Amino acid sequence: MPGVILDGRQLSRDIRQELRERVTVLAAGAVVPKLAGIIVGDDAGSASYVRLKEKAAAEVGLLSEMCHLPQDYTQRDLLTRISELNRRADVHGIFVQLPLPPQFNESAVLTTISPAKDVDGFHPESVGRSWLGQESFVPATPAGIMEMLRRSGYGDLRHRHAVIVNVDNLVGKPLAALLCHESVSANITLCHPDTPCLADWTRQADLLVVAANRPRFITADMVKEGVIAVDFGTNYVEDTSAKQGYHLEGDIDFEPVREKAEAITPVPGGVGPMTVTMLLAHTVEAAERLAAVS
Amino acid sequence: MLVTTWNGGTMPAKIIDGRSIAAAIREELKGRMAALDGAVPGLAVLVMGDDPSAQSYLRGITRGCEAVGIYTETMRLPQDTTQKLLEDAISRLNSDTRFHGIILQLPLPEHLNSLRAQSAVSPDKDVDGTNPVSCGKLLLGEETFFPSTAYGVKELLVRSGHSPEGRHVVICGRSNIVGKPLAGILVQKRPGANATVTICHTGTRNLPEITRSADILVAAIGRPRAITADMVREGAVVVDVGVNQVEDAATGKPRLVGDVDFDAVAEKAVAVTPVPGGTGPVTTAMLLTNTVAAAEKLLAR
Numbered sequence: 001m002p003g004v005i006l007d008g009r010q011l012s013r014d015i016r017q018e019l020r021e022r023v024t025v026l027a028a029g030a031v032v033p034k035l036a037g038i039i040v041g042d043d044a045g046s047a048s049y050v051r052l053k054e055k056a057a058a059e060v061g062l063l064s065e066m067c068h069l070p071q072d073y074t075q076r077d078l079l080t081r082i083s084e085l086n087r088r089a090d091v092h093g094i095f096v097q098l099p100l101p102p103q104f105n106e107s108a109v110l111t112t113i114s115p116a117k118d119v120d121g122f123h124p125e126s127v128g129r130s131w132l133g134q135e136s137f138v139p140a141t142p143a144g145i146m147e148m149l150r151r152s153g154y155g156d157l158r159h160r161h162a163v164i165v166n167v168d169n170l171v172g173k174p175l176a177a178l179l180c181h182e183s184v185s186a187n188i189t190l191c192h193p194d195t196p197c198l199a200d201w202t203r204q205a206d207l208l209v210v211a212a213n214r215p216r217f218i219t220a221d222m223v224k225e226g227v228i229a230v231d232f233g234t235n236y237v238e239d240t241s242a243k244q245g246y247h248l249e250g251d252i253d254f255e256p257v258r259e260k261a262e263a264i265t266p267v268p269g270g271v272g273p274m275t276v277t278m279l280l281a282h283t284v285e286a287a288e289r290l291a292a293v294s
Numbered sequence: 295m296l297v298t299t300w301n302g303g304t305m306p307a308k309i310i311d312g313r314s315i316a317a318a319i320r321e322e323l324k325g326r327m328a329a330l331d332g333a334v335p336g337l338a339v340l341v342m343g344d345d346p347s348a349q350s351y352l353r354g355i356t357r358g359c360e361a362v363g364i365y366t367e368t369m370r371l372p373q374d375t376t377q378k379l380l381e382d383a384i385s386r387l388n389s390d391t392r393f394h395g396i397i398l399q400l401p402l403p404e405h406l407n408s409l410r411a412q413s414a415v416s417p418d419k420d421v422d423g424t425n426p427v428s429c430g431k432l433l434l435g436e437e438t439f440f441p442s443t444a445y446g447v448k449e450l451l452v453r454s455g456h457s458p459e460g461r462h463v464v465i466c467g468r469s470n471i472v473g474k475p476l477a478g479i480l481v482q483k484r485p486g487a488n489a490t491v492t493i494c495h496t497g498t499r500n501l502p503e504i505t506r507s508a509d510i511l512v513a514a515i516g517r518p519r520a521i522t523a524d525m526v527r528e529g530a531v532v533v534d535v536g537v538n539q540v541e542d543a544a545t546g547k548p549r550l551v552g553d554v555d556f557d558a559v560a561e562k563a564v565a566v567t568p569v570p571g572g573t574g575p576v577t578t579a580m581l582l583t584n585t586v587a588a589a590e591k592l593l594a595r
Contacts (some may be wrong), residue, residue, distance in 0.1 A: 018390045086371050107436060124430030131429050132479070134409060159499040169434050176477070179470050189492040190481050196460065210450060260302065266585060285512070 001231075003261030006152050008144075012273040015147070015281060016060050022284050023061040026291060033287035034063040035119070035279070036085050039097040040078065040104070041071040046097045053095075056276045062283055065091070077102050079112050084199075086114040093119035093283035116289070119282035121174065131177040135283050142175035144274030145209060145230055148182075152263060154207070154228055163205035165191050165198065165218075165251075171211045171232060179207075181290035193217070202212060210251045220256035229257055229264040232271045298365065308565045310454045316358075316575035318453070323362045323579075323586050335589035336393040337550040337581070338455050340383060340486060341375035342403055342442065347422065351401070354578045362582050366367075373403055374526060380406060381414045382410030388416040397583035417589070421584035423475065425429060433478045439584045444476035446576035447533055448486060456510065456531045456565060458489040466521070466553075467514030468495050472535055476512065501525070513553035523558035532559055533571050568586040 010051045034056050037078035039050045050066055057064040069078070078096075085094050100106055110122040118126050121137035129136035133267060137143075147156055166172035168191050179186045191201050199222040202208055210218050211232035222249050223229060233251030250267030258264045265271055309375055327335070338354065343553055352368060359366035369387075371380060380402075387396045396419045400407045412424045420428045423441040431438035440448075451458055458480050467473040480489040494504050496515055505511055505525040513521045514535040526532060536553030552569030560566050567573055 016421045036432070105548045107434075124434060126430065126438065127433050128426030128428065131407075131433055131474055132409065132426055134426065159496065160506070161500075167483075173433050173481065176493070177474075180474065185495070185497060186490060187498050189490065190477070191490045192488075204334040218310030 002258045004146055004152075004263040005258070006230075006263050006270060007264045008148060008270040008273040009146055011151055011279045014151070015277050016056075017185050019060040019280055022288065026112075026287055027061070027289060028282070031065050031287055031291050032061075033092045033283050034065060034090055035095070035283045036092045037064065037066045037095050037097060038069065038078070039066065040073050040235075042103045043099070044097075050097050055278060056280055057283070060280055062280060063090075063197060068139060072103075073101075075108070077108050077111060078104065082109070082112045086112075086117060091117065092287040095120045095279065096204060111253075113181055117286055119279055121282070121284060122169075127169075127174065127177075130174060131180075133181050137175050138178060138277040139170050140278040140282075141171050141211075141232060141271065142178055143226075143278040144271055144284070145175060145232070145276065146178050146276055148230070148265065148271065149207075149228070154183065157184050160206035161189065161204050162186040162207040162209065163189045163191065163201050164191055164209045165195075165200055165202065166209070166211040166232075167249065168211070169194055171209075184208050187221075192250055194275045196223070212251045214251055215249050216253040217251040218257060219253045220260055221243050223257055223260055225260050226262045227257075227260065228273060229261045235268060235271065235274075244263045301541055309434075310456075310565050310567045310572060311449060312450060312529055312567060312572040312575045314452050316579040317348070319449070319500035319576070319579040319583060320358065320362050321445050323582055326586050326590065327363050330586075330593060331452070331457060332588060333413055333589060333593055334363070334365050335345060335395070335585050336367075336392040337395045337397070338390070338583045339366065339368040339397050340376055340380075340387070340389045341368060341398065341399040342380070342406070351574075351578070353573070354395075355581060357395065358578045358582050359585075362584060362586075364585055367393075377406055377410065384411065384414040388414075388419060393419065393429055394588035395581075397422045397581065398424070400424070409430050416576075418475060419588060421458075421588055423584075424471065429475065430479075434482075435482045439588070440479055440580070440588055441471050441475045442532045442580040443472045443514075443535060443573065443577045444479055445572055445584075447472075447476055447535065447578040449578045449580060450533065450573060451510065451531070452486045452568065454565060457486055458510055459486065461489050461509035462492065463489045463510045463512065464494065465493055465512045465514065466496070466501070466505065466534070467512075467513060467516070468493050472514040473512075476514075496520070515553045518551050519553070519555040521554040521559060523555060523562055526559050526562050528562050529560070529564045532563045532568050533573060534567050536569065537574065539542070 054064050057241045068259045113125050115125045121139045126136045202222045205227045207229040215235040231250035231252040236246045239247040417427045423439040428438045433444045465473050477491045480487050480491050503527040510531045512533045518538045534552035534554040542549045
């Protein structure tokens with residue numbers, strides 16, 4: 001029997017419904033969570049992604065404030081602007097849309113965001129706290145993957161082997177931190193997409209997470225029966241039958257792998273929709289934490 | 295791997311001598327100290343209570359500092375110190391210009407919040423790399439101080455000619471001070487790193503199966519003989535981070551052993567670190583290295 005499809009769109013809808021309810025509770029206490037976003041420059045992809053976040057925020061009842069700054073903005077002014085957002089009591093979550101134009105030092109920018117409002121989880125303190133097993137915000141992709149696993153009944157990975165084909169700061173490393181946590185307790189192998197004999201590793205995986213951006217990179221012979229396969233690849237593949245002339249697919253050769261898998265995430269409609277939802281969830285959480293303190 | 299000798303016999307694995315690696319590192323540090331224009335790096339060691347098992351490590355630090363010429367002071371706070379007093383002490387050390395590095399002897403007594411204390415150490419002086427900010431930077435591949443044990447394992451591998459680059463490293467143990475930072479160091483795309491890394495732990499059911507796939511096996515479990523010969527592949531490199539006190543069967547006296555069943559594993563491994571005399575001395579040498587680096591950074595500013 002082919003594997004269960006982990007439907008990120010449906011899970012995302014469920015979570016957003018829960019978030020609306022949490023926002024209602026907060027609003028009853030006169031707190032309306034607000035997400036502040038900063039985008040610098042003219043990157044069309046970034047702009048459309050920020051619009052998506054703005055729309056999603058409105059959908060669950062969050063306020064948002066997106067600030068679009070010119071391409072030639074300076075590092076100093078950007079840091080000042082972030083500090084202002086850090087100080088404002090009505091702002092609960094802050095994100096800076098990456099990549100920034102070349103004149104910026106991304107690390108210095110991200111380090112300026114207060115860890116209490118760092119809903120993207122990119123601040124070194126957030127990363128360190130998560131690695132140390134402490135409460136903190138984690139980047140949206142690994143947070144979304146964990147949430148999908150938990151909600152689909154795969155949250156306990158004790159004695160299971162998780163193989164992650166990605167060692168980036170946005171996916172592989174923070175995901176390893178979460179999988180290492182006592183409550184999950186997986187064995188974890190972190191591989192580069194170019195690791196020699198990659199199939200030797202992927203075939204051992206009970207949980208396989210791939211983010212390599214290479215279409216059909218993971219074929220059916222590279223996975224074992226009963227694998228839980230999570231795909232975060234984003235590949236635009238030329239397709240003359242499609243309206244735009246291309247279609248989106250992941251890194252996993254979906255149908256053949258699904259035949260062997262216990263569960264699998266599709267692309268599109270898998271991890272992708274979860275990421276924006278996690279950003280909203282983190283903003284609500286930041287507001288709840290603040291409300292609990294005051 | 296057994297090496298055939300001139301008379302047709304076999305020779306056991308090469309023992310990686312941590313003491314001589316540490317001595318070489320200390321020599322290099324003396325050279326770096328000479329370039330500091332007379333500035334003397336300082337290391338403050340904060341100790342709560344008097345845990346006897348920590349004494350030999352602390353003695354090693356003091357001796358290492360003396361050997362290299364680092365100024366060091368050990369400050370002892372009573373076992374029942376409050377969180378406030380501890381954080382005040384850390385805060386004074388943060389602003390004390392004699393000290394470029396501060397370490398906090400862990401574990402802290404139960405009533406203290408370790409994370410808050412670690413977070414109080416200024417990242418500029420956090421030579422043990424335990425502040426969450428330092429941990430985060432390590433994972434992100436940014437410049438920071440690496441926790442000395444994990445840093446020592448990497449250094450020991452590279453200096454003994456067993457660079458982890460492109461190899462499969464299996465780390466048994468996921469502690470915040472060894473397993474996790476070591477994994478973070480070894481996955482970076484850097485010379486001496488860039489490995490495929492597996493993190494497992496004692497709860498792992500098929501542990502032997504995983505450890506047998508290791509080119510380099512790091513034991514950081516904290517249990518004597520947790521790693522037996524059947525768990526090691528012929529030709530693997532085995533690094534033992536364990537420090538366990540056991541009673542010597544022959545003499546009845548306490549002695550230190552690692553996590554690896556040394557004699558049996560040495561028959562199969564191509565190289566293995568002993569306990570004592572393996573990772574321990576290199577750990578201390580890396581702490582000294584971080585302290586000198588902290589002084590260099592301050593001078594450069």
